[in-house]
Amino acid sequence: MDLELDSISVDGIVDGISLSAGTGEVVGVVGPNGSGKSTTLRCVYRALKPSGGAVLLDGRDLLSLPLKESARRLAALTQDSHVEFDFTVAEVVAMGRLPHKGAFDRDTERDHDLVTDALRRVDAGHLAERSFLTLSGGERQRVLIARALVQEPDVLVLDEPTNHLDIRHQLDVLALVRGLGLTVLMVLHDLNLAAAYCDRVHVLDGGRVVAGGKPADVLTPDLVQAVFGVRAHLVQHPVSGVPQLLFEHPEVSP
Numbered sequence: 001m002d003l004e005l006d007s008i009s010v011d012g013i014v015d016g017i018s019l020s021a022g023t024g025e026v027v028g029v030v031g032p033n034g035s036g037k038s039t040t041l042r043c044v045y046r047a048l049k050p051s052g053g054a055v056l057l058d059g060r061d062l063l064s065l066p067l068k069e070s071a072r073r074l075a076a077l078t079q080d081s082h083v084e085f086d087f088t089v090a091e092v093v094a095m096g097r098l099p100h101k102g103a104f105d106r107d108t109e110r111d112h113d114l115v116t117d118a119l120r121r122v123d124a125g126h127l128a129e130r131s132f133l134t135l136s137g138g139e140r141q142r143v144l145i146a147r148a149l150v151q152e153p154d155v156l157v158l159d160e161p162t163n164h165l166d167i168r169h170q171l172d173v174l175a176l177v178r179g180l181g182l183t184v185l186m187v188l189h190d191l192n193l194a195a196a197y198c199d200r201v202h203v204l205d206g207g208r209v210v211a212g213g214k215p216a217d218v219l220t221p222d223l224v225q226a227v228f229g230v231r232a233h234l235v236q237h238p239v240s241g242v243p244q245l246l247f248e249h250p251e252v253s254p
């Protein structure tokens with residue numbers, strides 16, 4: 001399923017953001033703090049109505065779809081995914097099945113299997129019966145990713161999916177996301193992870209897209225200097241050959 005953001009604006013925050021993720025493509029959004037990444041994603045997962053522009057799913061305006069139907073097509077991991085009540089991990093993940101169910105439907109064996117499988121894929125099978133509220137930040141993040149998976153969407157929208165994750169789980173989650181074959185739009189802060197796991201990246205600065213394309217063409221030392229004000233050197237990953245950036249550390253004053 002194709003996702004297209006056509007000139008999305010949110011008054012005073014983002015100004016005419018156009019970007020796309022084709023079927024099965026993993027597309028990253030990077031940019032400095034406050035550049036409008038989460039605001040843009042909020043428009044995609046319908047937490048915010050843009051003041052201008054449209055979000056299109058296979059050419060259809062997302063806002064023309066009933067909420068439940070868009071939730072069957074598009075799942076999101078957000079910065080504000082809170083769970084207030086004392087649910088078990090398995091119950092939290094099972095909530096991802098709700099868009100597929102009628103008001104009085106009970107959980108089926110398939111629902112149960114999907115939950116078990118999703119928890120296993122994010123290395124959280126052992127947490128199934130724990131209270132969600134007792135989990136660490138990284139454990140919560142993995143459980144919320146599992147909840148998005150059981151939604152069986154065509155499009156995944158992820159706001160900093162590696163937030164709170166240790167390096168092993170960062171790599172596992174991004175490899176999992178890449179292997180799903182879904183259309184993925186994700187905000188990442190780590191430019192080297194974006195270079196390694198995204199087919200294309202868009203760079204936001206000041207609420208606008210200032211660059212977009214293949215990571216190797218976009219994530220250059222010149223761009224990093226211009227957008228983040230950090231000097232960087234480009235190296236090739238010795239094993240994968242993927243371009244990676246080494247950042248100069250500012251001098252530490254004595």
Ligand SMILES: Nc1ncnc2c1ncn2[C@@H]1O[C@H](COP(=O)(O)OP(=O)(O)OP(=O)(O)O)[C@@H](O)[C@H]1O
Nearest residue numbers: 012013031032033034035036037038039040187204
């Ligand atoms: N509801 C709001 N009211 C006022 N300002 C807002 C609102 N939401 C976001 N902003 C401002 O808009 C700008 C963009 O915020 P946004 O969260 O989209 O940035 P971001 O690129 O995701 O940043 P970060 O990397 O820090 O997560 C910020 O300056 C933020 O303070």
